[in-house]
Amino acid sequence: MKVGVIGASGFVGGELLRLLVTHPKVEVSMVTSRQKVGEYVHRIHPSLKSFINLTFSDFDIDKLTDKCDLIFVSVPHGKSNKIVNDLFKRGIKIIDLSADFRLKNPDDYVKWYGWEHPYPDMLAKSVYGVPEFHREEIKNAQLVACPGCMAVTSLLALKPLIQNDVLDTEHIVVDSKIGSSGAGGQAGSATHHAMRYGVIRPYKPAKHRHTGEIEQELNLLNNKKIHVSMTPHAVNMVRGILTTNHAFLKKEISELELWKLYRNMYGKEVFIRLIRDKNGIYKFPDPKFVIASNFCDVGFDIDEDNKRIVAMSASDNLMKGAAGSAIQNLNVMAGFDEMTGLRFTPVTPV
Amino acid sequence: MKVGVIGASGFVGGELLRLLVTHPKVEVSMVTSRQKVGEYVHRIHPSLKSFINLTFSDFDIDKLTDKCDLIFVSVPHGKSNKIVNDLFKRGIKIIDLSADFRLKNPDDYVKWYGWEHPYPDMLAKSVYGVPEFHREEIKNAQLVACPGCMAVTSLLALKPLIQNDVLDTEHIVVDSKIGSSGAGGQAGSATHHAMRYGVIRPYKPAKHRHTGEIEQELNLLNNKKIHVSMTPHAVNMVRGILTTNHAFLKKEISELELWKLYRNMYGKEVFIRLIRDKNGIYKFPDPKFVIASNFCDVGFDIDEDNKRIVAMSASDNLMKGAAGSAIQNLNVMAGFDEMTGLRFTPVTPV
Amino acid sequence: MAKVNCKECDAEIPVPDDSMQGEIVTCPDCGESFELVKSGNEFSIKPAQVVGEDWGQ
Structure with a gap:
């Protein structure tokens, strides 16, 4: 299977290439980047030296659709929708890593991203790229929109609880922590090492754009309107996400029942691991143990006094949070294991 | 091929298991650890959850030699030689990750490690486990001693220069930098996060035990007695080594000639990459671009004013510096690619 | 190999054939420890007193 990657000079594009060059069923035939045309891929991503000899080419839609069976689009939010729309009309399969096709409702783009979606009719044709939520639809999709990194991590912790309707859906607090690679490769004062090192920096404590996706996907599970109160923090890590999802139980529920809820939901999922250990020192999910893998570790604890459940989940923001999910979606679309x-x-x- | 791992509860043992559980030609049949007998491997190494269901068993030489075709020994220096000696008598293949069989000359054990080797006759039977130096001998060896992490990294940078006799062999300065996982898993004041974080800590500025291996292997390349002046530093990294090898040239040599020296030596080596880039921002080897791989990136620069060559090399201390080399040696011994x-x-x- | 169901999380705990009465087994999923109770050649479990490790942050 021949694939192309549009916009491969950033962290996510680089991670995508890192996975594609050793994927047994895939050959990377084209890699484009507006700023790096003509440059060797391995001089922008030195870790890929000896794995890839391609140079970055300019964006040429005819060449792309001619040489590729599927195309990954990994350009900044807001810039992706035109490229995806043009490619879509050519009938080629697309996996978009931007936020431009994640939300179903056009109004949500104004609400969460602050811009009008130029191709509202396309929204019904794109599938939210989390196989643990939409595996069947992804199989037949032409356009898959990979999830936001914190969104997918939080969603996987909350799904069993929402789907089994055990929560008060008005008071769900998602307190997430994420590494610096989550901010993307662009240089800036916020990402300068001297100022980014050692911080625990809350950013967008309210109205963070991943909230839109989380509410959208949870609402599909439980026809009640779910409200999610999310606050992310940039922490002193390069890769990794921990989401701590605080929710209040509608009724008493035992640990045994919770184990059953989670195991029934995720028992057969190869990328979800249930982490809850009574006596060991590694009791709950921690990004330390998922880095560079596509796992999302999920765990929980009950705070009886406050009838509160703490559902925790850990992932690698560049893997399950981005490029890993993109490859998982490719496998589902192409029928690979x-x-x-x-x-x-x-x-x-x- | 069935393998056993003795002493798998530490960082190196954990890394070895991390590689073995996805090695296509190998099955891990036994894992021993004195302190963790009966414990599930994945509760000590949580990242391996879903990859291995074994529990740690106690050291039982009959069971080991019965169930395994080859055994990795990953116990602290000084404790390994008895185990290896007993196993060796049973005729089973052994890859030892400790320092106990690296040096050929019994006197060197007193000089560099401060203890008398209890099995001096075994030293001739062990092969120094760097395929880029001893590939043919490793193929037929029963006992392979994996190299010290900083030693192998420095050796690979210096080999082309020593073998082609271009250096003054009296003034070779090896200034190395290494991450905290290089100190092993034992807790202690030196490894407490609060005191280890953010340091650039010179330790053993003279007589560091890896010097013995470096001198031994370089002497084999160039029958002159080579002296190496090594000073390691613990730096603010978890994985990774950079060795900066300062050496003084005996005669004028151009960059072109140096490129040829290194390419003739390493052109066919799959795990050595030559990194020297005139104009890009990534000019020289840097551990940042080898983490979790078995690569040793090698590069050089010439300081004409001082007739000095700076040969640099970067590796992951847990991979090419330990467990990666162990697997590479396994592949050579078993005839795998x-x-x-x-x-x-x-x-x-x- | 015999199996018993963990009382804490309902996972299957493998019980090696040579296990004895009173031996401690740990659940691979939730880390809870139990004491083996042998009646005939059937095994059952009861909670065991195990001091959990803690980070003591």
Whole structure:
């Protein structure tokens, strides 16, 4: 299967290439980047030296659709929708890593992103790229929109609880922590090492754009309107996300019942691991143990006094949060085993 | 091929298991650890959850030699030689990750490690486990001693220069920088996060035990007695080594000639990459671009004023510096392609 | 190999054939420990007193 990657000079594009060059069923035939045309890929991504000899080419839609069976689009939010729309009309399969086709309702783009979607009719044709939520639809999709990194991580922790309707859906607090690679490769004062090192920096404490996706996907599980109160923090890590999802139980529920809820939901999922250990020192999910893998570790604890459940989930923002999900979606779309090219043991310690 | 791992509860043992559980030609049949007998491996190494269901068993030499075709020994220096000696008598193949069989000359154990070697006759039977130096001998060896992490990294930078006799062999300064996982998993004041974080800590500025290996292996290349002046530093990294090898040239040599020296030596080596880039921002080797891979990136620069060559090399201390080399040696001993189970793109950024 | 169901999380705990009465087994999923109770060649479990490790942050 021949694939192309549009916009591969950033962290997510680089991670996508890192996975594609050792994927047994895929050949990377084209890699484009507006700023780096003519440059060797391995001089922008030195870790890929000896794995790829391509140079970045300019965006040429005829060449792309001619040489590729599927195209990954990894350009900044707001810039992706035109490219995707043009490609879509050519009938080629597309996996978009931007936010431009994640939300179903056109109004939500104004609400969460602050811009009008130029191709509202396309929204019904795109599938939200989380196989654990939409596996069947992804199989037949022409356009898949990969999820926001914190959104997918939080969603996977909350799904069993929302779907089984055990929560008060008005008071769900999503407190997330994320590494610096989540801010993308652009240089800026916020990402300068001297100022980014060692911070615990709350940013957009309210109205963070991932909230839109989380509410959208949870509402599909439980026809009640779900409200999510999300606050992200940039922390002193390069890769990794931990979401701590605080929710209030509508009724008493035992740990045994919770285990059953989670195991029934995720027992057969190869990329979800349930982490809750009574006596060991590693009791709950921690990004430390998922880095460079496509796992999302999920765990929970009950705070009886406050009838509160703490659902925790950990992922690698560049893997399950972006490029790993993109490859998982490729595998589902192409009918490959979902672990193809993704069967990585997490790198610990790192 | 069935393998056993003795002493798998530490960082190196954990990394070895991390690689073995996805190695296509190998099955892990036994894992021993004195302190963790009966414990599930994945509760000590949580990142391996879903990859391995074994529990740690106690050290039982009959069971080990019965159930395994080859055994990795990953116990602290000084504790390994008895185990290896007993196993060796049973005729089983052994890859030892400790320092106990690296040096050929018994006197060197007193000089560099401060203890008398209890099995001096075994030293001739062990092969120094760097395929780029001893590939043919490793093929037929029963006992292979994996190299010290900083030693192998420095050796690979210096080999072309020493073998082609271009250096003054009295003034070779090896200034190395290494991450905290290089100190092993034991807790202690030196490794407490609060005191280890953010340091650039010179330790053993003279007589560091890796010097013995470096001098031994370089002397084999150039029958002159080579002296190496090594000073390691613990730096603010978890994984990674950079060695900066300062050496003084005996005669004028151009960059072109140096390129040829290195390319003739390493052109066919799958795990050595030559990194020297005139105009890009990534000019020289940097551990940032080898983490979680078995690569050792090698590069050089010439300081004409001082007739000095700066040979630099970067590796992941847990991979090419330990467990990666162990798997590479396994592949050579078993006749597998050397990249089997090691074809990993480095994880960047991390 | 015999199996018993963990009382804490309902996972299957493998019980090696040579296990004895009173031996401690740990659940691979939730880390809870139990004491083995042998009646005939059937095994059942009861909670065991195990000091959990803690970070003590």
